[in-house]
Amino acid sequence: MDKKAGIWITGASSGIGKAAVKEFIAIGCNVFASARRVPELERLVDENNGSQTKIFPCNVASQKNVEQTFKKIISEFEVNCLINNAGITSFKTVEENSIKETDDIITTNLLGSIYTIKSVLPHMKKIGGGTIINVLSVVTEKTFLNSAVYTASKMGLLGYTKVLREEVRDYNIRVINIIPGATETPIWTNEMRKEKGERMMKPSSVARLIVSAFLQADNLVTEEIIVRPVQGDI
Ligand SMILES: NC(=O)c1ccc[n+]([C@@H]2O[C@H](COP(=O)([O-])OP(=O)(O)OC[C@H]3O[C@@H](n4cnc5c(N)ncnc54)[C@H](OP(=O)(O)O)[C@@H]3O)[C@@H](O)[C@H]2O)c1
Numbered sequence: 001m002d003k004k005a006g007i008w009i010t011g012a013s014s015g016i017g018k019a020a021v022k023e024f025i026a027i028g029c030n031v032f033a034s035a036r037r038v039p040e041l042e043r044l045v046d047e048n049n050g051s052q053t054k055i056f057p058c059n060v061a062s063q064k065n066v067e068q069t070f071k072k073i074i075s076e077f078e079v080n081c082l083i084n085n086a087g088i089t090s091f092k093t094v095e096e097n098s099i100k101e102t103d104d105i106i107t108t109n110l111l112g113s114i115y116t117i118k119s120v121l122p123h124m125k126k127i128g129g130g131t132i133i134n135v136l137s138v139v140t141e142k143t144f145l146n147s148a149v150y151t152a153s154k155m156g157l158l159g160y161t162k163v164l165r166e167e168v169r170d171y172n173i174r175v176i177n178i179i180p181g182a183t184e185t186p187i188w189t190n191e192m193r194k195e196k197g198e199r200m201m202k203p204s205s206v207a208r209l210i211v212s213a214f215l216q217a218d219n220l221v222t223e224e225i226i227v228r229p230v231q232g233d234i
Contacts, residue, residue: 003074003076003077003078004030004076004077004078005030005077005078005079005080005127006029006030006031006032006054006077006078006079006080006081007024007029007030007031007032007079007080007081007082007083007214008032008034008056008070008073008079008081008082008083008116008120009021009024009031009032009033009034009083009085010034010035010058010060010082010083010084010085010086010112010113010116011034011035011060011085011086011087011135012031012033012034012035012041012044012085013033013035013036013037013040013041013044014035014037014040014185014186015183015185015186015187015203016085016135016180016183016185016203016206016207016210017033017035017083017085017086018040018044018203019202019203019204019206019207020083020085020207020210020211021033021044021048021053022047022048022204022207023204023207023208023210023211024211024214025048025049025052025053027211027215028052029052030052030053030054030077031052031053031054032054032056032073032077032079033045033053033054033055033056034055034056034057034058034060034069034086035057035058035086036057036058036059038055038057041055041057042055054073054076054077056069056072056073057069060086060108060112060113060115060116061104061107061108061111061112063111063115066112066115066116066119067115067119070116070119070120070123074123078123078127079120079123079124079130080124080127080129080130080131081130081131081132081133081214082116082117082120082130082131082132082133083133083134083135083210084112084113084116084117084132084133084134084135084157085135086108086109086112086113087108087109087135087153087187088104088105088108088109088187089105089147089149089150089187090105090146090149090150091146091147091189092146093145093146093148094148094149097148097149101149102149105149105150105153106149106152106153106156108153109150109153109154109157110152110153110154110156110157110160113134113157113160114157114160117132117161117164120132121168121173124168124171124173125168125171125173128172129171129172129173129174130172130173130174131173131174131176131214132161132164132173132174132175132176133176133177133178133210133213133214134157134161134175134176134177134178135178135180135210136154136157136158136177136178136179136180137150137151137154137179137180137181138179138180138181138226138228138233139151139154139155140154140155140158140179141179141226142233144233158177161175161177165221165223174221175221175223176213176214176221176222176223176224176225177223177224177225178206178209178210178213178224178225178227179224179225179226179227180201180206180227180228181201181227181228181229181232181233181234182196182199182200182201182228182229182233182234183200183201183202183203183206184197184200184201184202184203185203188200192234196234199229199231199234200229200234201227201228201229206227209225209227213225
């Protein structure tokens with residue numbers, strides 16, 4: 001029997017990733033939900049269609065863990081879309097950021113996405129194609145204070161995936177970069193959410209955009225989508 005195909009979403013326990021799980025389920029897709037917090041992932045299954053949501057706990061900062069997780073997924077399923085969404089930041093200056101914080105941000109946001117991409121590529125080639133969607137940030141477009149490490153991680157992934165896109169064109173693999181502005185999720189402090197949350201985009205709106213990019217048919221690829229709150233950056 002053919003394996004069922006589905007969407008592997010990292011950072012699915014919260015914010016944009018969690019909203020993306022809901023939106024993909026709403027259009028009938030199977031979702032493979034990864035993050036570190038298992039209780040949050042279990043809640044996701046309770047809240048959504050249990051049969052379409054499969055939990056695969058994973059710390060993307062560990063290459064070994066990513067490899068093991070991917071092996072588990074493909075032992076049962078096919079992955080026709082990877083969404084690199086897991087991400088962290090710190091809102092600190094270069095000087096304030098410890099080496100540990102710096103390592104964590106780069107490893108999670110940049111290397112974590114590289115690990116997942118390297119795990120899915122041979123599989124996507126084998127099954128005749130696929131879609132890789134990376135959730136970047138408007139920090140790749142504009143300079144924001146207190147975000148040097150975060151900006152380095154997102155710009156690094158932007159550069160990496162621009163080259164990747166060219167390398168995989170002949171394999172029917174689409175590489176899409178979503179570049180969102182401020183979105184009202186727990187990545188922000190409670191104070192910021194209280195003060196500016198109303199102006200920010202909703203995670204569900206960004207998630208719908210991700211789904212629409214995935215759904216684009218035929219032989220086209222929307223390579224980059226920049227999306228901001230109507231009232232501009234925060
Ligand atoms: N919110 C914004 O304004 C905004 C704007 C532009 C781009 N983004 C990007 O959007 C993405 C999602 O962020 P969000 O705003 O939705 O924030 P969020 O609510 O804090 O969600 C972050 C997600 O990443 C997961 N994660 C963090 N470290 C991980 C690791 N080592 N391994 C696996 N999963 C990990 C978290 O799950 P666990 O803690 O359970 O592991 C959580 O599910 C990020 O890449 C962020 O940079 C956000």
